[in-house]
Amino acid sequence: MAYFVYLFMVGLVLGMAVVAVNLSPYFAAFGLVVVAGMGCGVIISFGGSFLSLVLFLIYLGGMLVVFAYSAALAAEPFPESFGTTGAVLYFMGLVGVVGVFAILYIEEGSGLGGCSSDEVMGMSSCVTEYDGMSQMYGPGGFLLVLCAWVLLLTLFVVLEMTRGSSRGPLRSVK
């Protein structure tokens, strides 16, 4: 199990580095997919199976749209990939910096090394994420309504920002 946790964590960092080195847009979208998948793995290994399922379905659903959009918008015949030397150096540099920080600052037993959510809560008999979910519909009802309002607001914001179809400045990228 510990090897899986390390696999997920390393994959998370590598996926994020792919996004950060500024390759062609759809490689960045692909890197985000890797990050999302590996992040769900990390959450599972920390004891949050339902949370990771929700994250996987919702986030990857959104990422699919982003991937399709960026692939359609920036369909280059010769995409910039790791073939360019600068990208490779940048990638190695980023991963190296993260690795150095990990070796320097994360010692065994500091709490940052890894533990499951059930261990955090001690001798809890119920799984904490279901507990938290019921809390969300009970005492956290106000915040749930607030989140729904934010989603509605986001809809209006997006519609306002993109109105004007071909005359709107956000669509000026051809």
Next chain:
Amino acid sequence: MSPYILAILLFSLGLGTTITFSSTHWLLAWVGLEINTLAMLPLMAQNHHPRAVEAATKYFLIQASGAAVLLFAGVINAWLTGQWDIHQAAHPLPIAIITLALSLKLGLAPLHSWLPEVFQGLNLTTNLILATWQKLAPLALMLQIQPPHSSLLIFLGLMSTLGGGWGGLNQTQLRKILAYSSTAQLGWMILVVQFSPSLTTLAILVYVVTTSATFLTLKLNKATNINMLAISWAKAPALMALTPLVLLSLAGLPPMTGFMPKWLILQELSKQGLPATATITALTALLSLYYYLRLTYAMTLTMFPNNITSTPPWRLPSAQLTLPLAILALAAISLLPLTPAAMALVAL
């Protein structure tokens, strides 16, 4: 923009700041800041010309990264200390990250260079909201955290008064000058926030009044650069006699309201045993004074050689609402005698 959409956006703008004000939990404070940013974006891009959309995009990127860093620091804080309470955040690492994230959101030097660019792309009314209402929520969070070391906040404060003064020196665009002025004024607030939060509250209140009066004056004259300001005296001669006083109040000269926070902040810094910091801050205020004086000079103290037909516009009544400007300009000029009452109002 449809009035219904406008109502929803303005309501959410108020809601975001209110949520951040009333929250004791980092997650809710972050939610409030995000609502604020989201609701502001369509207001910024409502004219749909490329400069406004560019400014909105820059604003979105900066505010989103600031909010993400704030959330990251809140999570680190919860991980290290086991609670999410804003008042009890005591670990130095999250506190330092939160301070930098809020500085980015507020536009404090050295994280201020987005502010003039965003201001320059927007109209004066949106700038007014950006310079006053949008500063309140991050500043309310800044008031509540307790940094373990004073050096970071003093560094940010000194850099802001210096950078805000220095950046505005060579500008001819009024909106950029007012953006640098905003950075410089926020520097004063941040400098004193750990010694006397009530003085920071007083400073933001006075800044809101004086900068609103300035923005409304420029809006009345439809002036966005110094040349337009120089020929705008003919539109409202009485206002032109008052505006230098408003600008010098923003600069912090003695008989005006703007002197009140600067006076008390310098006094507080001296009381805390920081005479060198107080001296440097007072000297950097001279840099800001230079560009306020230049605006005053171009607007009132010289008469530009225009032909006689440009003078009649003052006979035409303006369609703009002038009552808020009248009240704010009077408050910006003449509230210094109310210093004891203002201190009692903001006493924490």
